[in-house]
Amino acid sequence: MVMKLREYGIADPEEIFWFKRTCTGNVPEPLGLHFSMFQKTIETQTTAAQKEKWLPLARGVKIIGTYAQTELGHGTHLRGLETTATYDPATQEFILNSPTVTSIKWWPGGLGKTSNHAIVLAQLYTQGQCKGLHAFIVPIRQLGTHEPLPGITVGDIGPKFGYDEMDNGYLKMDNFRIPRENMLMKYAQVEPDGTYVKPVSDKLTYGTMVFIRSLIVGDSARSLSRACTIAIRYSAVRHQSELKPGEPEPQILDYQTQQYKLFPLLATAYAFHFVGAYIKDTYHRISGDINEGDLSELPELHALTAGLKAFTSWTANAGIEECRMACGGHGYSRCSGIPDIYVTFTPSCTYEGENTVMMLQTARFLVKSYTQVSSGQRVTGMVSYLNDLSRQRIQPQHVAARTVTVRINDPVSLVEAYKARAARLVEAAAKNLQAELNHRKSKEDAWNRTSVDLVRASEAHCHYVVVKLFAAKLSEVSNAAVRAVLTDLCLLYALFGISKNTGDFLQAGILTSAQITQVNQHVKELLAVIRPNAVALVDSFDFHDVHLGSVLGRYDGNVYENMFEWAKKSPLNKTQVHESFHKHLKPMQAKL
């Protein structure tokens, strides 16, 4: 594949992403981090001289790199990393060390066996002082022989829940020396004499994180779409029980319970698709500003992508499992393809920022915005609904008036309902936080004791953003039939979300019990409306059978014949009589 990349001269990370997807489907591969993290980091965090040296090597895959951040004992909390890089002015080198067991680099993809270089994050020590985390390019294996270099201990971390193709690795460094020029110095620098030059803004390193997290949002949409495609096509092929006495067994997709499992997920897949596209566009727009030195929108984007990364990956993760369950026993077989989608996708709840921590980062931004509003300032962007809270305090009847205005057939009106829920939960969390602060001395303690509320507030905020973006998308669709079916999906997404979180809407008085009953009823009506279009809606995702990798989800629906063909290839079927018969069963029976 890499040979082909070279041949076609593909170098843009996004083009590489699509090219790779076409080659490998969604299977992780050992060179994955080389393109996504190693090359990307060199592109964004090096000086011109460094770029000139390293970028051609990376782009041409003359070296293979990975990105070594996580340690055995340390994950999302970066400041806790223990690896050290101590500057030695005498030789103008950094000395890298893994001082403890917990400081061994652990998990980086491609580190175990594939890579010969790694970007290592380490605590920088110069002139006797710790200057915090910095990134270094570290050669780890001998070019030519691929043997680990002296001072380097490197290997594979063992089997995981999926990702069998990937050699996630460990790396231990023992007084390993690299030249001064191997520190990535676009922002912070160490001069030859050891003088440390601070970066202009520490927000800049957010850039890569935002980029990767925006990819995960898109991946949530794609993985869920794949699972929906499989489950919905299979549900049209599978027949079971009887709905009407005397008639043949119906397609299981005709059961209300089956529709109730799958169609809200289909709507979610579409919703996340639009969210993914939105974040990517926003990232590209803001990246332009960043290069021109305008960092004003970065905090909001960072907060938004953190929360949406968590929100979409959690939802998609659960959704993939529901799709698998909806396929009954056969969903459990690897031939359904869903187990592989699940195990490949589920780590995204943890990597690139553990989801709960991500939600709390978003919450921090929400609370900050709320505090600004409370002190009379106005906020902009996705959180501008918080401005309304101050108005509501002047007119307390406003909330009561809102209840009757929600029209459950109107996406725009439902966006308002979600907005009200988010506003209420952000306010509740901020107030609880304040109450804890009034009781206790420590800010951290108060934050910790409010964190369950804060996560709920973030979830409500993200949920609102998703509904809003989906609803906004509808007006951009010119084809009337497409718009009609997307409107049904948007309504289903919004209404189903309400029916799953009725407590929030009831407790805040946004909807009455009677309206909730209507919402539940309307969800069921929408299921019947979507039913005739269900297969067409998954066909639109346009997954080729080879990419889908599923016997149950085949485009032609010839499920059973092909399950049989697939099973014949099982390793246990290599011989008609398995060797364990001769080894264990026969001797046992002989003894009887």
Next chain:
Amino acid sequence: MALLETSKYSQGSVFGNVNPDLASERQTASFCVEKLTALLDGGAEQTRIRRAVVEAIQSDPVFSSENQYFQTQNERYEAAVRKAVHLQKKMHEMGWTENGPEYKYIYRALSGDVAFLLHRVFMRSISVLGSDKQIAKWIPLATQLRLIGSYAQTELGHGTYLQGLETTAIFDIATQEFILNTPKISAMKWWPGDMGRSATHTVVFAQLYIHGKCYGIHPFIVQIRSLQDHSLCPGITAGDIGPKMNFEAIDNGYLMLKNVRIPRENMLSKFCEVRPDGTYVRQGSQKINYFTMTAVRISLISDEVLTPLMKACTIAIRYSVVRRQSKLKPGEQEAKILDYQTQQEKLLPQLAAAYAFHFINNYLQELFDRGYREIQRKNFDMLPELHALSSGFKAVITHQGTAAVEICLRACGGHGYSLLSGLPSLYTKILASCIYEGENTILLLQTARFLIKCFMAASAGQPVPPSVTYLAAVKPGKCPAKNKSDFLSPDIYTEAYQHVAVRLISSTAAKLQDLIQSGAKKYDAWNQCTVQLVQAAKAHCHYITVKNFAETVEKLETKAGIQRIMKHLCDLFALHGIFSNTGAFLHDGYISAAQMDMVTASYLDLLAVIRKDAVPLVDAFDFTDKSLNSALGSYDGQVYQRLYEWAQKSPTNKMSPAYERYLKPLLHNALSKL
């Protein structure tokens, strides 16, 4: 008050000491761990027997699971067969019998990784469905493992709905044989365990035809492999169905039959018989069939759900006091992740659920034993209730247990994702329980059918079974709680659960009647209400679980701190259920918005209380390190050393051919030195 006793069972660490972060958790237990273990086992004597069985099995190297995470499907299968064969010898050696007190602990000690589990189902089905003559012929052969049995019901195209099965058995009067066929691909038997490679015989369920008339599904004993050389019998196509999410050790199989002839005597004929002249005779009550299903559903709760759930809690909670992350207070050491409220909110409700399900399992077991005694007296009155409860609880407990194990997995961050944590295999195993022995949605609908029937009966003043008498006494009203501590009263929350269950059942019953009265066909009305029916059935089971937990706590002895801590867990279980399902309780204003804030406050306060006893509460489950087989969850908490050592055994660390074959050519024109 430190009541910690040095457990006789505490395990030596290969790394020397217990990690001080874990040791300190055990110093502050508010209750006696050993006493709680005995409570869970049903008495100190049971604990002693269980430990003896576990020790005997785990000290035998043939039963070792040490390298299981590195093995292929073929290796896992072979190991399982070897263990199954060795187990026969071991049982003989130890004097354990199938009816002895040790038997039920063997499976737990082996973590289920052993072949011939379906052989037991094969034997049970013959015992239940076979005539005395058939039992006398087959059971001794099976007991001595002269043949290996399987149980072939599910087909490629047909699962839970038995009437839909397509395999045929046609009676041939001339030869006094049944001719078995797989008429099309969707009729192929698919999934039965032990059938892919091991079994020599299997019980096949097929549509019986006599003189061209179909008599429905019946069981037949069919030989599929030679007893001499294990080759397939004529007319038989069988093999392994390929890799699954778990159960690598089990050869789930497929089976195709082409004009396979078996003697008339091979139809299991306790209830139905085909006479030599082709007359079909029905005898006795078939209701007992339901009883078999009930028995299986109840027994799987303990082996297939509670054990993995308790293991997952043990691993995740121990790891959460070893793992440190970020700082809670400036200047201090990084905090144990279990000190974060969000982490407590993930794990402690799962721990409470493990205890709640343990107690409801005891309740179901007692009910079942009572039902069994009644049936032996030819009284089938308890069957509908037993069937409804076992279906509903099978669905609810497998579903929540699965969700709980996944939460535990994800609560361990990246390391939870390593197979060496033990959590992925616990998860992939427990989740299969949501499907086998009846798909959960269908089971909940069976419970719902019973509830609707009982509700109608109760409304008409007719008597109903004990577990649903509450449907007759519907009291309108509001939750009387005045402050957050009122929500720590079992009466208050039990009533709330009861209220919700009654509301959901009665409103669905009303909806069904409305639809029927407005002209809908009965089956159409039913399908239109199924989403609500499922919710109603879940609410019923949730209510019974909470009520049973509260009643159990009340009966516990007050000494040694056991009752106190169990009361906390019961409160947590109940309030977590309200907190995560607020809409159901707010819907008709039974709990007000202000009261819901009290629930939340009370619930979050409890997390901090139970946090202190979290490690002792999982220690009480009393799993050995070998049972857990987890680098994260060992008793000594030496997490990082163990991960590092176990990783060295990874097969990828032997030189992989990938470099020579692919990477070297890729890099070959690169510089030799940078």
